[in-house]
Amino acid sequence: MVIGDNAPETADEIIKIPANSKITYTKDIKVENPVLWEGISWEKGADNSESDEGFFLNGRSYPLRGVNRHSYMAKVGSAMTEEMHQDDMDIMLELGINTVRLCHYPQTDYFYDLCDKNGIVVWTEIPLVNMIGTSQDFQEVTERQLTELISQQYNRPSVIIWGLENEIGNGTDLFNATANAQVAKAKKLLYNLDALVKTLDTTGRYTTQAVNRDYAMNQNNGDSVNNNFDNNIGWKSDIVAWNIYPGWYPDDNFYGTFEEVMVRKLALDSRPMGISEYGWGANVNQHEAYPRLGVNNLTSGGQWHPEEYQNLMSEEALAYINNHNEIWGTYCWVMFDFAVDARNEGGQIALNDKGLVTADRSTKKDIYYLYKANWNKKDLFVYITSRRWTEREEADTYIKVYSNCDEVKLFINHKSFGKMEARGNGVFIMENVILEAGKAVIKAIGRCDNDINEYMDTCTWNCKTPVRHT
Numbered sequence: 001m002v003i004g005d006n007a008p009e010t011a012d013e014i015i016k017i018p019a020n021s022k023i024t025y026t027k028d029i030k031v032e033n034p035v036l037w038e039g040i041s042w043e044k045g046a047d048n049s050e051s052d053e054g055f056f057l058n059g060r061s062y063p064l065r066g067v068n069r070h071s072y073m074a075k076v077g078s079a080m081t082e083e084m085h086q087d088d089m090d091i092m093l094e095l096g097i098n099t100v101r102l103c104h105y106p107q108t109d110y111f112y113d114l115c116d117k118n119g120i121v122v123w124t125e126i127p128l129v130n131m132i133g134t135s136q137d138f139q140e141v142t143e144r145q146l147t148e149l150i151s152q153q154y155n156r157p158s159v160i161i162w163g164l165e166n167e168i169g170n171g172t173d174l175f176n177a178t179a180n181a182q183v184a185k186a187k188k189l190l191y192n193l194d195a196l197v198k199t200l201d202t203t204g205r206y207t208t209q210a211v212n213r214d215y216a217m218n219q220n221n222g223d224s225v226n227n228n229f230d231n232n233i234g235w236k237s238d239i240v241a242w243n244i245y246p247g248w249y250p251d252d253n254f255y256g257t258f259e260e261v262m263v264r265k266l267a268l269d270s271r272p273m274g275i276s277e278y279g280w281g282a283n284v285n286q287h288e289a290y291p292r293l294g295v296n297n298l299t300s301g302g303q304w305h306p307e308e309y310q311n312l313m314s315e316e317a318l319a320y321i322n323n324h325n326e327i328w329g330t331y332c333w334v335m336f337d338f339a340v341d342a343r344n345e346g347g348q349i350a351l352n353d354k355g356l357v358t359a360d361r362s363t364k365k366d367i368y369y370l371y372k373a374n375w376n377k378k379d380l381f382v383y384i385t386s387r388r389w390t391e392r393e394e395a396d397t398y399i400k401v402y403s404n405c406d407e408v409k410l411f412i413n414h415k416s417f418g419k420m421e422a423r424g425n426g427v428f429i430m431e432n433v434i435l436e437a438g439k440a441v442i443k444a445i446g447r448c449d450n451d452i453n454e455y456m457d458t459c460t461w462n463c464k465t466p467v468r469h470t
Contacts, residue, residue: 054272055328064121064329065321065375066099067092067356068277071107072338074359082110089114091357092335095368096375101210101276101331104129104166106149115158123208123329124153125163128193130170134185142189143196150200159205164193164237166210166276183232186216190235191227206238210276212253216240217268239328241274247293247313248280248300258313259320262327272328278317279333279354282310283346284363287389289397305346305353307366311385311400314367318374318425332356332371369402373426377404380455382446387459395435395465401428405446405455413441420444435463 011029055064069088071078080088085108092100099121102111106124115122126145132138146162153159169183194207209216216235218224224234246254246261254261258278266273283305291298291309298304314332321330337355346353356368369383382403401408401420408428410417413436420428428444439462446455 054326061325062098063325063327064099064274066097066101066120066329067095067332067335068101068103069107069335070103070338071105071111072336072359073361074337074339077339080108085111085114087361088336089118091361091364092120093118094376094379095356095372096377098375099123099329099331100335101125101163103210103334106152109152112153112156112158116156120158121160122156122158123161123163123331124149124159125166125210128165128168130167132168132182132186132189134182139189139192143193146193146196147200150197154201161239162197162201162205162207164190164197164207164209165235167212167243168235169213169215172213187232187235188227188229190237191225191229194236194238207236208239208241208274208276209235209237210241210243211235212243212251214253214268217265218270219268220270222270237271239272239274240269241276241329241331243277243333244275245278245280245300247316250300258317262320262324274327274329274331275321276329276331277333278330280310280313281305281346281353282307282365282367283348283353284358284365284388286347287386289386289394301345303345303347307388308386310354311366311370314370315423315425315427318370322374322425336361366402370426373402373404380405380446380448380451380453382408382444382455382457384442384444384457384459390459390461392435392440392461392463393465395437395463397433397435399430399433399442399444401444401446401457402426403428403444403446403455406448408444408446411443411445413439414443435461437463437465 011027013027015023015025017023053061055062071080073080073084076084089111097120100115101123102125104125105127112122126142126149128142150162168186172183190209197207215232217240218234221234225236226234242265244254244261244265245251246256246258248254281300284307286304286306288296288306288308291306291312293299296304298306298309321327334352334355336357337351337353337359339350339359340352341350343350343352351359355365356371357364366385369381372381382401382405385400385402399410404426407422408420410420410430412433417430417433420430422428439460441458441460443456443458
């Protein structure tokens with residue numbers, strides 16, 4: 001039943017379907033004053049003509065920008081209530097996402113309901129992650145998982161992408177005999193899974209992969225994605241996406257800037273390309289003004305994960321993403337911190353800390369507001385970063401604000417410092433600020449053109465080092 005101003009007349013009828021059987025049911029319903037609903041359309045064409053133009057909705061460019069979401073919450077694990085799932089959706093809607101990747105397994109039907117209700121484009125996937133088995137049983141179980149996922153979510157208007165795998169071959173190469181025994185089977189498995197989707201779903205939805213190995217790419221030869229299983233080049237799917245972590249994991253795949261990594265990856269494949277994962281760890285209780293990778297034990301597995309490093313790297317990522325609408329979808333890793341037993345890093349045990357929000361949902365990290373400034377243009381705001389770094393040892397600093405306003409002015413202890421420098425992509429900064437010893441009340445006021453309202457944020461720091469006047 002549909003409700004609302006443009007709802008059709010209601011129809012309520014009970015149909016009995018015998019076990020292990022199916023029926024075809026047809027009923028005509030009149031729709032008064034019909035309005036075009038937001039249907040999904042992406043004309044990629046036989047010649048892949050739109051691979052360099054990105055995602056389209058009803059003929060309009062509509063870049064998919066969103067997050068990965070694990071179904072996990074601190075203290076309850078995956079046993080989340082419907083209220084908790086609703087709270088997660090509310091946090092994501094405030095952020096301004098238009099898509100979500102439900103990683104790395106099917107999630108509760110209720111969350112799909114929420115995506116349907118709120119018009120969130122869904123990438124859903126099976127738990128085929130990292131390494132694969134070589135037995136016939138493994139392949140049959142994997143195909144059954146995919147069949148069940150499609151059967152369960154086939155009628156979802158929000159679901160447009162079937163995910164076939166995540167990071168198969170992670171950390172391995174095909175020159176290693178042990179790796180080759182498993183990873184070399186991936187091409188055939190992916191070929192079969194893609195064919196299975198085409199059999200089960202004839203609506204035109206897309207298959208994709210989240211890859212982080214070059215040999216999954218078609219090397220700009222579409223014919224490589226075929227049934228020649230003597231090589232392992234070109235794993236089959238309609239579109240493809242990369243998990244990239246420049247400035248984080250010590251992997252040759254990720255050396256260089258965010259843009260440099262993407263230039264290399266885009267050159268490897270002729271299919272429409274997305275970014276399935278990108279992110280950096282952050283502990284909201286660790287802070288450093290000018291963090292650098294490899295210094296002060298700031299590494300992916302190190303114990304120092306200052307929030308400011310996550311800020312800097314995310315700003316770099318968004319500067320690239322915002323200028324590349326041909327990237328059909330980007331999915332920040334990850335929406336919420338989540339448990340990983342084997343991890344001990346960033347001053348926290350058993351936690352992947354790349355989230356935009358803490359695992360208990362109590363704290364939205366700085367970068368939550370960076371993404372909100374870029375994706376949510378309706379709810380105007382200003383947000384002072386590094387706000388939790390309340391005890392300052394150094395007087396010399398900078399002040400940074402994330403905002404979707406047109407301009408931001410800075411005040412410290414009621415003294416105006418004028419307009420902050422607009423760096424673009426929602427970033428405003430004031431360099432070379434000297435704090436007086438003692439309490440510093442930081443206030444930022446934002447305004448937009450043609451809007452008389454002001455939007456304000458405040459926080460208080462304490463500077464322990466007196467300023468030396470010469």
